[in-house]
Amino acid sequence: MKTVICSLIFMFVGQQSVAQSTPVWAEKTPSIGAIETIPNGLQSKTQLEQLREIGEALFTAQFTDQDGAGRPMATQAIIPTKPRRELRQAFARTSGMDANACSSCHNQPFDGGAGGFVANVFLSEGFNNHEFDTTDPEFSNERGTNHLFGAGLIELLAREMTAELVAQRTNALSKARENGQATRVALVTKDVSFGYITAMPDGMVDLTELDGVDTDLVIRPFSQKGVMTSLRQFTVNASNHHHGMQASERFGARWTGETDFDEDGYADEFSPADVSALVAWQASLPAPTVWQPSDNAWQDAARKGAEYFDDFGCTSCHRTALPLDSLHFYDPGPVDAAGTLNKHDVANPAIYDLSQLDWVNSLEQNEQGQFMVPLFGDLKRHKITDPENDLLGNELFSQRFVGRDIFMTAELWGVGSTAPYGHRNDFTTLDTIIRAHGGSAKPAKDAYTNAQEEQRSAIVAFLKTLRIEVAE
Template identity: 90%
Template structure:
């Protein structure tokens, strides 16, 4: 499949990005540089499919040193950082490089999916501990690979929720100024509570009662700690960390003052247009579905299990679905920080109308016409361990100042296709990962543990129907 895609791109675009004088041209990835300029404006279905073809080719491409893979004088840190010494080896399972292709880890059950334990990655906060050669948790956090299916809908939900929360803060400040008194408001968006804020007439905001969101009120829906704002940020981070393919929007001369920050002899390894193609493909991956088993007994058990899942309080965090107002995906997005392009950095962002995609038409809508995104999550961080149950508290580093025992609610859609489980991929059964819950999930976990074996089995039967089903 990769050969077919790359051949198609060569026919469509010629050998852009391939040095004609290089006798080793066949070892370069033809999909890099297949489009020269970042897309802008509303994209037709044909234009979107065109971008998706290139994005898929980039996602499955095996990057080589002829493309600029490798970073001898740059670390895996999310901000451009020089190592204390040049890297002695190209590949390292600890701090990377650790993969030739994005699909080396994201492949279960299809390209764009999750990864088994063998595909775990090691990451630190990226500011101090970027030169390490051990898997000891004292130096890094070990994480499993999440799937990307439905991720465009996830980002759209996060953007709408961010707008809601920021608007509530703005109104609170306005009311406090008008009334001359402190105003305490509940932050609620899409029926999910993120605590309270108190605005005062002098323009100050007390943020001490926030719950599950950063102080800037930006919902960051990606990564198991909920610290990545967008698919674009994730792509720029991961391409440097895992492949040593450096996006010019962060590692180029504008931010680092150097044309070749990692000093590997290659400039502009990933252009903004390359990143845009990768984002377009990821954002348009189909949402996982609820699979219908052919076995009648399984069907009956799963239906009852869904009821138990709700009765035990699991849906208080793993919300069955959240409403989405708009299917227009803007790239670059509105709230990314410096080092990742956002809407303020371009004259006009690209707009991908996801409603043009066939799989979107199967999603349910509520009475208000909103798309119901069946994510089984809430895009909120929760404390997930307690003194009685610390199985999920095995990280020693906080990430972006998020507590070590706090994690983003895992979206369960696709769960039946992406074993093993847990943020470290070290639970082999659904029963085990449910029993590992503590903290905010303690009461639901207790209900599960105290239930008859038949009811527990029915919940597992239900969870195993949440699958990634892509025929093509």
């Protein structure tokens, strides 16, 4: 349900209610500033629903220059960076701004979903200060828009996996000191292997055998390269890049010495509370489901296709489900770096108990009581191309030190609702994107291409049942 917040802004318990003096027809987004301070502590179901309503209103709002949209003196970089000259053009398809609303790109099949080729974005590496105004792949990467359904569960999995990997490193260092000799340990969390580390008695760690994770052992589950730590970081990055709306937690006086970093006449365009509302809505979007077709032939093909999907080795990366211990989503989270609020930056982070949401009842639980998140992924980076098949190696510009032929395993839940496919949205069928796999996915791809047509068709039938079904 979309909620338009006009004459009265919802406020939380212990916060002041604020009546809007702005008329309902004004060209200013009323949901900006709807809450004055970030929520804190465990939120009741009512508080979470009110926060989600504000977040949805922000996500679907068409931001205007009266909100501070536009960034004449800020680049698209994720670190606050001034351009060499004032950016007079309001919109640009290459370096942005390129959207009025979050939902301009995230809309298939509902708000919060994916985007078609027309919604592709162009990204710079993010840590460089240069400006670019070309679609040449030497200067930017063209990416399709991923859906956000189930994103809260994805981030919770990543947090738990990070904590387990860090604990394994800590234990290895303790053993190395106690034994006085190098200690090599396998890094495995939720049955996903991330290679090995070797801890030394002097406290050094050999990281050369790591596989699919950064050297700090932080699982970064968002973006197609797996380089974004959290929904909060993603939101702060995207609001500047795509809308020219600067979040004060990164672009404010604390970091830059200026309250109006982009010099557009509007200070503190997105408060930490605004970001929290957006995070709450995204984190609580329902998980995609396995749709049950009414056609008997489709049902039979999908059942067989699920078996072939496993038999051919696809589930070695596209894990059917990963176990999650807790549904308590802390915001701000535990592992964000400077420029995005971390739970250590606030006295008492908000806690959103996702078990309060009706859709969570559809999640299965294992014998240990863990929630099984049916993501069809492993939150790990893999090399996805090889000399024989480099169709997915279309990027020339590295991103956050990740190899150009290495990408995060795409979570396939929702894939039946989010065509087209691939990092550029340039594969129109599931058959062609499967055939494009190389690198570590080559054995599974070969099993698929060498299979009988009936088997390949059954896998497509199965994948098309992985849908985003519920519009909030």
